[in-house]
Amino acid sequence: MKKRKKRSAHLQSLLFLFVKKLAILYILKPTRTQFAGGLPLTHALSIFALGGVYEIGKNMYGIQYEDDIILIDCGSKFPDESLLGVDLIIPDVTYLLENQDKVRGLLVTHGHEDHIGGIPYLLKQIDMPIYGTQLTLGLIGAKLKEHGLLQKSKLTPIDSKATIRFGSLHVSFFQTNHSIPDCLGIVCETPEGTVVHTGDFKFDLSPVNNQTPDIHRMAEIGQKGVLVLLSESTNAERPGFTPSERLVGDHLLEAFRKAEKKIFVSTFASNVYRLQQVVDAAEATNRKLTLLGRSMVNVVKIASEQGYLRIPEGMLMESEEAAELDSDELVILCTGSQGEPMAALSRLSTSNYRHIKVQPGDTVILSATPIPGNERNVSRIVDNLFILGAKVIYGSGSVTGMHVSGHGSQEELKLMLTLMKPQYFIPIHGEYRMLYQHRLLAEAIGIDPNHILLLNIGDVVDIHNSKVKQERKIPAGNTLVDGLGIGDVGTMILRDRKHLSEDGIMVVVVTRSKADGKILTGPDLISRGFVYAPESEELIEEATRIATAALLRLQEENVNQWNRLKQGMREAVGQFLYERTKKRPMILPIIMEV
Amino acid sequence: MKKRKKRSAHLQSLLFLFVKKLAILYILKPTRTQFAGGLPLTHALSIFALGGVYEIGKNMYGIQYEDDIILIDCGSKFPDESLLGVDLIIPDVTYLLENQDKVRGLLVTHGHEDHIGGIPYLLKQIDMPIYGTQLTLGLIGAKLKEHGLLQKSKLTPIDSKATIRFGSLHVSFFQTNHSIPDCLGIVCETPEGTVVHTGDFKFDLSPVNNQTPDIHRMAEIGQKGVLVLLSESTNAERPGFTPSERLVGDHLLEAFRKAEKKIFVSTFASNVYRLQQVVDAAEATNRKLTLLGRSMVNVVKIASEQGYLRIPEGMLMESEEAAELDSDELVILCTGSQGEPMAALSRLSTSNYRHIKVQPGDTVILSATPIPGNERNVSRIVDNLFILGAKVIYGSGSVTGMHVSGHGSQEELKLMLTLMKPQYFIPIHGEYRMLYQHRLLAEAIGIDPNHILLLNIGDVVDIHNSKVKQERKIPAGNTLVDGLGIGDVGTMILRDRKHLSEDGIMVVVVTRSKADGKILTGPDLISRGFVYAPESEELIEEATRIATAALLRLQEENVNQWNRLKQGMREAVGQFLYERTKKRPMILPIIMEV
Incomplete structure (x- = not known):
């Protein structure tokens, strides 16, 4: 019996060496589970981001084990100057809509807009319970109230001591410190191993409200073994340690x-x-x-x-x-x-x-x-x-001295990595260059470069029988909120807005006889955002003559399709106006037949 | 004879004390000229900015003595995001147009856009000779060539040793150092005293091309006496000394x-x-x-x-x-x-x-x-x-370490002030906060706070018989370049562009009978930049019904003025669209009568 045990130990260590070698080649590393004598696991753990990577804003992450999906945060971000007229950007949740029956709930790390701003829009599409600390839920509640959603929402207050079971996923929390009270890190135990999500954090060791980051708990989590750590990267470019509030x-x-x-x-x-x-x-x-x-x-x-x-x-x-x-x-x-x-x-x-x-x-x-x-x-x-x-x-x-950041700098990011000792590391919450710098920090504390995974939104990390793959993609992107419209602002509309914003519009409207195509009235030229008509009478008059000439010429050539007539007027007026003003207003020809 | 001299000296010193007291009250200080025994001067020296103060960009300064005006620099600046579609901003030169016969020439300190970018537009309005160093004129020349103005321009190359007389104004130069070679400071001797304009500068004492700032010449200028110093303020907020290139x-x-x-x-x-x-x-x-x-x-x-x-x-x-x-x-x-x-x-x-x-x-x-x-x-x-x-x-x-500024920091600005020892100081070339910080630096080296003058564009400093006043204004502002149009982009156009850029446009066009007002065709609704029609057929159909109803209702009420009919349709359609989309597209109603 003793001999068998020894032999098995020897075989195991041989296997270990072999597998360790493989790990470098195949991004595969043995987990504790595999060597605990249990059967190999047959179901996959998946981790994905629907927002928050390759960008600052609209954080949203998912952890799925078989038929159980939990979500972490659902933020918004503000449009940049190219998205004219757009109010807000939220994550594309197509994947969640397709898997509504599997979504168990939304865990919210803290109450900042880039973590809660998308919640009302999410709830309009999918009903799910929401978990957060008291202040976080207070801020979410105010938002839901504005959208008339508060009554039917299921908000469950938790604290850092809470534990929740979502099917095969067992969730607990740890207290962190950031520029808003009551921030949580999330620990999700899965049959494949433990996944930790830091939320936003710094290590403020003399905080204003005594909510000290719970380093003891973090050490304990790390000691028990972390399969994957997702840690925020906002200040990964900043050396040193962020000063205390x-x-x-x-x-x-x-x-x-x-x-x-x-x-x-x-x-x-x-x-x-x-x-x-x-x-x-x-x-x-x-x-x-x-x-x-x-x-x-x-x-x-x-x-x-x-x-x-x-x-x-x-x-x-x-x-x-x-x-x-x-x-x-x-x-x-x-x-x-x-x-x-x-x-x-x-x-x-x-x-x-x-x-x-x-x-x-x-x-x-x-x-x-x-x-x-x-x-x-x-x-x-x-x-x-x-x-x-x-x-x-x-x-x-x-x-x-009038401001300090709420995000940990490089030494704090290294401290988190050191406490958690993850087998795999996914830097999150940052533009690509921040994720990249965070990767360098992880390498510096000794994490295997092949075990550091940089995800774009929609990329899925699958872990199955301790094999890690990053091959699959799910739908992800920017959903634009524009007034009451969600996701209906197309490229065409944005291109038109850009065009209108720079050069304005010139409407060319003409009425002609349905019977014989004779021009009855017009063309009338009306401009907005181009040149102020009273100051440009001559220009408009000449453009009117040009439009008329173009229309008559086409009619003489027996062209009668509206599209070709419009096209002809558009080109003639557009070219004339460009020559005279070096501006290209949008030309909108309208033909009315009576 | 000797006694008289003594007595006169006594009187003078009494007068001096009296005048010194006045100075604090009236921002007036005796100049050397006044006490050199000469007659009081009867003509005024004026100094003004047409651009470059309360802003970064479009630098343009003027020095006028009686019928002689010289200009220093003529820059451009880029529009901010509120000036949709505008290409460039240049100084308003109305004052120069009104005084064309007095303008003697343009001196250019160096070849950066914020000092030369407005020159082609200036020359299209007023012909004048231009003076600058070889590189500066090379860059100006390239610009004038693009505008087809090179042949008829009068470009006169100078170096830092040149002297030029413009009627009552005698101009010389001193070599400075900046992020482009061949930079000049300008010394303008006037009957009222000497005015110095630094141009852009740093004190790079180990420059790359050996164009060391000519500190000896600056000391000499200061020693001879400077009535007014205009010095640049770009880095007035930055402590210390800018590192060498x-x-x-x-x-x-x-x-x-x-x-x-x-x-x-x-x-x-x-x-x-x-x-x-x-x-x-x-x-x-x-x-x-x-x-x-x-x-x-x-x-x-x-x-x-x-x-x-x-x-x-x-x-x-x-x-x-x-x-x-x-x-x-x-x-x-x-x-x-x-x-x-x-x-x-x-x-x-x-x-x-x-x-x-x-x-x-x-x-x-x-x-x-x-x-x-x-x-x-x-x-x-x-x-x-x-x-x-x-x-x-x-x-x-x-x-x-891959970049250093081309502008001197606080210690360098203090060095320039110390070398020049001006009686009056006008900080230029900067946003208000930079001018303000530059004022504090000047106070720190001992310049009388009442002798530091902060100008906005158009403000004129008049110096007459050594009395300094800042009371007058001349026309000044932003001239917008938009395609070939110079200055013709009005508030209305910019407001329309802003509106169009955010919510797009909805054209509502209808044809009715001239005889009885009967609607012959339409209303047709065409939108751009609002909602993409194929996806919003129902919305457009309903809006069409609303427009028709509004028009019919007004006609039934015997309203026949186009304005009121248009207004009615605009309001009805606008309100409907806002309720349904929370967007407010520009509504452009057009009525054609046949």
């Missing part, structure tokens, strides 16, 4: 002590820690507080009610009352730190509030670093605030 | 030595020093050179012909030939470092060149820091280059 509090207090008149602080409404530190600094300097901006009012309401934000009795005032105070008695917390043209800070910079105005000697603190793409808008606001006579504290948070 | 050369060479395959370097075509350092690094590593991008080819041609750029015999190749080389034998210099969608680097990132492609293992160096507003485009390109397998060196030049 508490540092911002020190700088705020210093600025509050120096300020002689009103103090405006603009920051992300969802950063409840930051709001708390503004409240604390206001308390320490005997100032009252008022709020500007809809999302600021919303978040303060939800976070106060739920106990995440402590505001001393009597400190918070309506702006009408607050306007009556002496200027050195007031702090204004406002939205718009990213330069959003309709938000409070932008409106303040153009004196666009009735009760509260920025006046000479006031202090304006931008407690945020501009997100790439927003610099120009933020700068314009800073200029206007200076012109109003304010002392403006602006620029990168690392210089002013 | 030479540092970039060291980093380039290091990267070239490490590179195993092709090397792409993307930078500003006009930075001839940078181009030279790329050539030098290519020579040191035995690589050939090819160029991608029209402006790169242009500048290399002009700069080589004029001797500013030295390229070893046989190094420069056409891209077709270069494609035949081994990958470790080639360097590609290309445009597009700011992420411009049509420039070489962007096209390379999407494999859009026939002969030259970015391949795995190639090195791509972004030798430029993204200008605020361009980050998003640059990042997209970096991502695509990584996906192609390139090693990309990107990010802020201060981190990668």
Whole structure:
């Protein structure tokens, strides 16, 4: 018996060496399960992203084991300047629609827009229970209410100690720390092994609300064995360790002590820690507080009610009352730190509030670093605030001390990787270059380069009998929200909008006789966004002659198909206008027959 | 005689004290001229900006003494995203048109777009001689040739030793250093005192081409007495001293030595020093050179012909030939470092060149820091280059060492102020916050805060009998270039373009009988950029019914004015579409009567 055991151990180690060699060739590595003496598993574990990789925004990940799918987050992102008129981008959920019966639920790591913004649109298409911490559900609830979906939604509050079984998937959580309270990492035990999803995190070891990242639990998870780690990559390009949120509090207090008149602080409404530190600094300097901006009012309401934000009795005032105070008695917390043209800070910079105005000697603190793409808008606001006579504290948070990131830098990403010791690593939550840099970090801590998988949206990682493959694709993409339309903004419409936005439109309308094709009235030329007609009478007159000539010529050639007549007018008018203006307005010919 | 002199000196010093006091109150300070015993001057010196202050771009400054106006620079700037379809912004030169007979000439400090881009448009309106160094005129010439203006232009080459008399104004120059060779500062002696304009500058004390800033001459100018200094403010927010261009050369060479395959370097075509350092690094590593991008080819041609750029015999190749080389034998210099969608680097990132492609293992160096507003485009390109397998060196030049600014930082701005010791200081060339920071620097070196004047475009500083006033305004603003149209893009057109770009257009056209108002055909509804009709037949059908009903109802009410009929259809259709789609397309009703 003893001998057999020894022999079997010897065979096993031989096999191990063989398999280890294979692993390098076939991206295959033995898991603990396989060598625990059990039967090889016959069902596949699949991991996929419907959003959040090769992009910043609209995070949505899926873990499937046989007939059980759980989803992690369902975010939105804002369109770039090429998607004219589009309101929002959400993940394409075709795959989920095709597998509705398998979807067990949506787990939400935290309450930021890039993790919850797509939920109302998802629920309109597929009903499913949603799990999140109290604050996260509070923010989701506000969103569902706007869409009239709150009543029929199944929101289940959890905390970091919860465990949930979804068929073959057993889910637990661990507490992390980020720029919003109550953030979760997710542990999903599957028959094939354990999958961990970090959510967004930093390692703030002196956090404002004592929600310290639960490193002991992370170590325990890693010790038990992690098959696949999905970890966020936002700051993978940034060396070092992200400073603690508490540092911002020190700088705020210093600025509050120096300020002689009103103090405006603009920051992300969802950063409840930051709001708390503004409240604390206001308390320490005997100032009252008022709020500007809809999302600021919303978040303060939800976070106060739920106990995440402590505001001393009597400190918070309506702006009408607050306007009556002496200027050195007031702090204004406002939205718009990213330069959003309709938000409070932008409106303040153009004196666009009735009760509260920025006046000479006031202090304006931008407690945020501009997100790439927003610099120009933020700068314009800073200029206007200076012109109003304010002392403006602006620029990168690392210089002013007025902002720290909510995402871990390179050393923190390495710490997470080290704690979890995953067999396979999938960097998520980032543009390609961030995922790429995160891969380099993983390699630096000794993870086998062949075990690091970079997914695009729709790519599926299949793990079956401990064999890992990345070959399959499921439908994925950008679903555009445009007014009430979801996904109906085609390439054609966007191309037309682009064309219209640059050169405008020229409508050429003509009425002719159904009987003999004789022109009865017109062509009339009407333009919008091209040249303002009263200033360009001559141009329009000449273009009208050109359109008429083109139409008559074609009629003389006995051309009678509408399409060819329209085409003829379009070309003649288009060419003339280009020669005269070097602009190419959209030409829209309309023929009416009576 | 002696006594009289003494007494007069006593009176003078009393007067001095009195006037000094006044100075604080009235922003007035005695000049040397006044106390040199001469008669008080009766004619005014005026200084104004037509562009370049409260903005970055379209620099244009004017100095006028009585009937003599000289202009300094005439730049352009690019429109922001709100100016849809606009190609370029140039200064409004109404004031110069009104005073054509007084304009003596245009002095150009250097050949960057924000200093020369408006020249062709200026010359189309007002003829004047242009003065600049050889390279500056080479770049202006290329521009004038494109506009068919080169033959009739009066371009006079000068160097830093030149002196020119324009009626009462005596102009000389001093050599400065910037990110393009042959930069000039301008000294304009007037009967009221000396005005100095720095142009763009840094103090690169170990420049690449030995064009060291002429500090001795600057000291001499300051020693003789400067009434007003206009100094550039681009980097007034940046502490310290801008590093020497030479540092970039060291980093380039290091990267070239490490590179195993092709090397792409993307930078500003006009930075001839940078181009030279790329050539030098290519020579040191035995690589050939090819160029991608029209402006790169242009500048290399002009700069080589004029001797500013030295390229070893046989190094420069056409891209077709270069494609035949081994990958470790080639360097590609290309445009597009700011992420411009049509420039070489962007096209390379999407494999859009026939002969030259970015391949795995190639090195791509972004030798430029993204200008605020361009980050998003640059990042997209970096991502695509990584996906192609390139090693990309990107990010802020201060981190990668691959870029240094061409503008002096705070210590250099203070050095210029110290050398020039001006009585009055006007910070120029910058957004308001930069001018504001520059003011603080001037205060820090001891310039009287009341002698620092912040101008907006159109503001005039008048100096008369040593009294300084900033009260007058002349016409100034943004002239928009849109195709061949200059200045004819009105607010209405831009508003229409914005509307069209977001929600598209719905044309509602109907033909009715002139005799009895009976609807003969239509209403037909045609949309562009709103919803793609084939997918929305039902919506269009219903909207057609709504339009018809609105028209019939108005006709029944005996409404017959076209305006009211159109208004009725517009409102009915608009409201219906908003309710159904939450979009507000532009509704364009057209009534044809036959």
